[in-house]
Amino acid sequence: MIKTYFKQAWNIIGQNRLFSSIYIIGTALAIAITMTLFVIYYVKIGPVYPEYNRGRTSVIKELLIEVKGKNKDGETKIFASYNAGINRFFIPDILEKIENVDACTATRTFYADDIAADNGKSYQGKIMVRYADPAFWKVFTFDFLCGRPFMQEDMVEPPQSAIISSKLAEKLFASTKVAGREITIENSTYKIVGVVKSPSSFALDSYGEVFVPHKNNLNTDKPFATSTAHGMYGIYFTAKAGRYTEKISEDIDNVIKRMNVEAEDAFEKGLAGEQLSQIKEFDVKPFWKLQLDNDSAKGSMMETLQRLALLIFSLLIVPAINLSSMISSRMEERKAEIGVRLAFGATRGSVMKQVLWENMLLTGIGGVVGLLFTIVLVYTGAEWVLTIFDQGEIFEVAQRELNADMLMNPYIFITAFLFCMTINIASAWLPARWALKHSIADSLNSKK
Amino acid sequence: MLKMILKQMWVQRKENGWIFLEMAIISFFLWKAMDPIYTIVTMHNFNKGFNTEKALAIDVEISMDEETQEALDGVAEAIKLNPMVQDAAITGVFSFPGSTVRSLYSIKSEQCPEWIGMATYLGFANYAQNYMNIVGYRDINTGMPPVIDAGIPVESICYISRMAAAKLFPDGSNPVGQKVSRGGGGSFTVAGVIEDVTPSFGTYEPVIIWFEPFLEKVYSVNAIVKLKENADEVLFRKSFMENDAAKLSTEKCRIRGIKSFGDIYTENRIMIGVDGQMRLQYILSFFFIACAFLGIAGTIWMKCNSRRSEIGLYRAMGSTKRGILGMFFLESAILVTLAYLVALVPLVAIILGNNEFLYSNIMFDLSIDNTSPYLYKRFLPHFGIVSLITYAILMGTAFIGTYITVHKYSNLQPSEALREE
Numbered sequence: 001m002i003k004t005y006f007k008q009a010w011n012i013i014g015q016n017r018l019f020s021s022i023y024i025i026g027t028a029l030a031i032a033i034t035m036t037l038f039v040i041y042y043v044k045i046g047p048v049y050p051e052y053n054r055g056r057t058s059v060i061k062e063l064l065i066e067v068k069g070k071n072k073d074g075e076t077k078i079f080a081s082y083n084a085g086i087n088r089f090f091i092p093d094i095l096e097k098i099e100n101v102d103a104c105t106a107t108r109t110f111y112a113d114d115i116a117a118d119n120g121k122s123y124q125g126k127i128m129v130r131y132a133d134p135a136f137w138k139v140f141t142f143d144f145l146c147g148r149p150f151m152q153e154d155m156v157e158p159p160q161s162a163i164i165s166s167k168l169a170e171k172l173f174a175s176t177k178v179a180g181r182e183i184t185i186e187n188s189t190y191k192i193v194g195v196v197k198s199p200s201s202f203a204l205d206s207y208g209e210v211f212v213p214h215k216n217n218l219n220t221d222k223p224f225a226t227s228t229a230h231g232m233y234g235i236y237f238t239a240k241a242g243r244y245t246e247k248i249s250e251d252i253d254n255v256i257k258r259m260n261v262e263a264e265d266a267f268e269k270g271l272a273g274e275q276l277s278q279i280k281e282f283d284v285k286p287f288w289k290l291q292l293d294n295d296s297a298k299g300s301m302m303e304t305l306q307r308l309a310l311l312i313f314s315l316l317i318v319p320a321i322n323l324s325s326m327i328s329s330r331m332e333e334r335k336a337e338i339g340v341r342l343a344f345g346a347t348r349g350s351v352m353k354q355v356l357w358e359n360m361l362l363t364g365i366g367g368v369v370g371l372l373f374t375i376v377l378v379y380t381g382a383e384w385v386l387t388i389f390d391q392g393e394i395f396e397v398a399q400r401e402l403n404a405d406m407l408m409n410p411y412i413f414i415t416a417f418l419f420c421m422t423i424n425i426a427s428a429w430l431p432a433r434w435a436l437k438h439s440i441a442d443s444l445n446s447k448k
Numbered sequence: 449m450l451k452m453i454l455k456q457m458w459v460q461r462k463e464n465g466w467i468f469l470e471m472a473i474i475s476f477f478l479w480k481a482m483d484p485i486y487t488i489v490t491m492h493n494f495n496k497g498f499n500t501e502k503a504l505a506i507d508v509e510i511s512m513d514e515e516t517q518e519a520l521d522g523v524a525e526a527i528k529l530n531p532m533v534q535d536a537a538i539t540g541v542f543s544f545p546g547s548t549v550r551s552l553y554s555i556k557s558e559q560c561p562e563w564i565g566m567a568t569y570l571g572f573a574n575y576a577q578n579y580m581n582i583v584g585y586r587d588i589n590t591g592m593p594p595v596i597d598a599g600i601p602v603e604s605i606c607y608i609s610r611m612a613a614a615k616l617f618p619d620g621s622n623p624v625g626q627k628v629s630r631g632g633g634g635s636f637t638v639a640g641v642i643e644d645v646t647p648s649f650g651t652y653e654p655v656i657i658w659f660e661p662f663l664e665k666v667y668s669v670n671a672i673v674k675l676k677e678n679a680d681e682v683l684f685r686k687s688f689m690e691n692d693a694a695k696l697s698t699e700k701c702r703i704r705g706i707k708s709f710g711d712i713y714t715e716n717r718i719m720i721g722v723d724g725q726m727r728l729q730y731i732l733s734f735f736f737i738a739c740a741f742l743g744i745a746g747t748i749w750m751k752c753n754s755r756r757s758e759i760g761l762y763r764a765m766g767s768t769k770r771g772i773l774g775m776f777f778l779e780s781a782i783l784v785t786l787a788y789l790v791a792l793v794p795l796v797a798i799i800l801g802n803n804e805f806l807y808s809n810i811m812f813d814l815s816i817d818n819t820s821p822y823l824y825k826r827f828l829p830h831f832g833i834v835s836l837i838t839y840a841i842l843m844g845t846a847f848i849g850t851y852i853t854v855h856k857y858s859n860l861q862p863s864e865a866l867r868e869e
Binding site (some may be wrong): 017018019026029078315317318324326328343385390431 | 746
């Protein structure tokens with residue numbers, strides 16, 4: 001029976017080319033744009049290489065410090081408040097002492113203008129260099145094509161080890177088996193201890209072409225205290241059993257509160273100079289929440305979700321009404337045909353099934369066209385499309401590339417496709433049901 | 449003819465109901481997509497109030513000690529000796545309009561005892577005049593960079609923007625020579641009023657500039673440079689980074705990079721999400737226009753198909769192709785106009801209800817200010833312009849969709865159209 005429905009549907013598509021084209025293009029457009037939205041957010045919050053641990057990773061990117069002092073009358077007044085990155089000593093001094101933290105890393109990046117290899121070759125142009133430590137490779141799960149991650153013995157001053165990406169290794173040495181070779185960045189020479197499969201620059205929290213151990217900055221790298229809490233790092237950590245973030249956050253909060261009280265006591269007793277620094281805002285956020293917060297100018301995940309919901313609604317409702325309108329007109333046209341079928345004993349259910357199967361076939365074709373369009377759009381215009389919702393980041397590497405696993409994810413396509421299929425079927429069902437309400441005589445009379 | 453078309457539309461109200469609903473929803477969302485485009489394009493064309501031409505900022509990392517100032521002076525003097533350079537100064541990091549960093553201070557005056565938040569720029573006292581010249585602030589009286597009186601200690605003076613002057617001295621008195629106080633301590637004498645500047649992309653806000661002898665608690669500063677008119681900016685940047693940067697870098701200060709004011713302004717635009725928003729709104733506009741086209745073309749095609757015999761009769765009675773096209777055009781126009789008017793009702797309600805234009809996920813001040821000199825801030829001009837643009841786009845799309853489908857049917861011979869009768 002289904003075969004017959006498909007045969008009929010196929011014939012109808014051939015007979016009504018304009019109708020079918022409009023239907024297919026409308027469906028393809030809706031599916032393509034919805035799917036693109038899904039891809040954008042999958043790349044932002046889904047488990048993609050090398051950030052497979054995103055689901056259990058929490059992030060602390062900045063904290064707010066309030067500076068107080070006494071005025072001429074001896075009253076304590078707020079002088080200023082600053083929001084900035086974090087001192088990396090937060091990890092040994094606080095985070096490593098908290099229960100249920102699995103691995104924690106402090107990382108930041110800088111841009112190097114050129115890199116020279118020991119074979120005389122060099123790479124000209126901006127390249128992102130990332131500071132990392134041994135725990136970095138536990139939080140972010142890179143594939144090592146050769147060599148090993150950093151170990152404690154690499155954390156010396158000045159840093160002498162480096163891990164590079166496979167793409168850079170190919171450019172400089174025409175090989176990825178280059179552990180033991182040397183590279184020079186800004187007059188410092190590093191021995192390569194490992195080569196990792198190149199990450200995509202859209203996984204921005206772990207992206208780098210070169211990874212080097214932390215280098216001490218005399219201005220900011222000091223033991224963690226309320227007055228030295230600021231630094232240039234972002235902190236990433238994974239929770240042991242996956243869902244302990246809230247408890248960990250609460251534990252960190254307690255430590256910070258204690259530090260604030262101790263700082264205030266010392267200030268009041270005149271033991272801590274003329275200024276009192278206290279940590280006022282301090283957010284431990286799950287990785288996915290931070291991304292959604294960042295996509296809102298107001299910094300609110302709820303606002304991002306509301307905006308996305310409205311966007312998806314507007315992208316689906318308009319084509320759905322368009323389809324309903326066209327199907328309604330088509331049903332009017334086919335009233336006589338339906339009347340004949342009903343007169344020869346067909347049930348209203350079987351006629352409805354036929355209409356829905358026709359619709360499914362057209363939606364299927366529209367879905368495939370939409371899928372192909374999405375792949376072409378996202379792959380060729382990755383930088384243009386995937387950064388639509390980005391705020392607050394300036395990425396200076398010339399070319400941003402997408403990894404295949406970010407785009408060719410069957411779950412994204414199936415979810416977006418089912419979403420659109422449901423809407424399309426609903427948009428066909430209503431007008432078809434209305435059309436089938438007519439009596440057989442009415443239907444037969446329509447083409448008198 | 450109009451009466452007849454309206455009658456026909458009423459008879460076919462069921463079919464027309466769908467397309468009417470679709471066009472009303474499309475009108476609503478298309479207006480919503482066009483509004484940020486209009487706002488952003490308008491803001492992009494603002495007079496920025498400062499001069500980005502041939503101005504560059506060199507990023508200098510410094511260590512925090514007393515010898516650093518001497519080292520920085522050496523850097524500035526060395527840069528000034530470059531034959532391509534007209535002027536150079538040291539300033540707080542990104543402490544000029546259009547940059548990606550913005551400091552805010554609370555300021556008040558005797559006439560305005562309420563603290564007013566103001567975008568604040570900080571220059572080094574040694575380079576106060578150079579700073580004013582390089583950034584290209586414009587004095588409201590002369591239209592040129594303010595000239596600082598050499599006899600006055602620059603640490604005690606400040607310059608305020610026209611908007612800041614209006615807020616701090618609401619009685620309209622001349623601010624020059626009057627005192628303003630800073631939150632957290634300190635007061636300044638107003639030395640001059642400058643034209644409003646846009647501290648961040650597209651936003652005018654009160655601005656204050658003052659000068660300090662040395663910047664405490666900073667890890668980096670900018671050396672800002674104005675090139676001579678005939679100097680090649682690209683060449684200067686390349687030669688500076690290749691030849692001078694390493695020579696000028698010392699233990700106390702390290703040169704990290706150089707960017708033009710224009711590039712920094714663009715980065716600021718990207719950072720606050722303007723470019724991404726524009727792309728999103730373009731995609732959405734394209735989507736809704738495509739949907740409007742498909743909706744109109746599909747509906748009119750269906751109508752033409754079911755009214756073949758009617759078209760044949762018109763043709764048999766002497767109607768021209770143009771006449772038939774005109775009839776369908778009018779029908780589309782009525783549909784689009786009615787749907788559009790319906791869509792405007794919730795839009796007006798939302799905008800006036802919130803007293804601000806539609807939020808576009810950018811931290812712009814979108815509140816309605818009917819006294820503002822800028823058209824985009826006033827309700828009627830803003831709403832009128834966006835509504836006209838959106839209406840024109842919808843009508844154009846409807847006409848194209850109608851023409852493509854009706855054109856074929858208007859060519860029908862009467863005998864062919866009436867064959868089935």
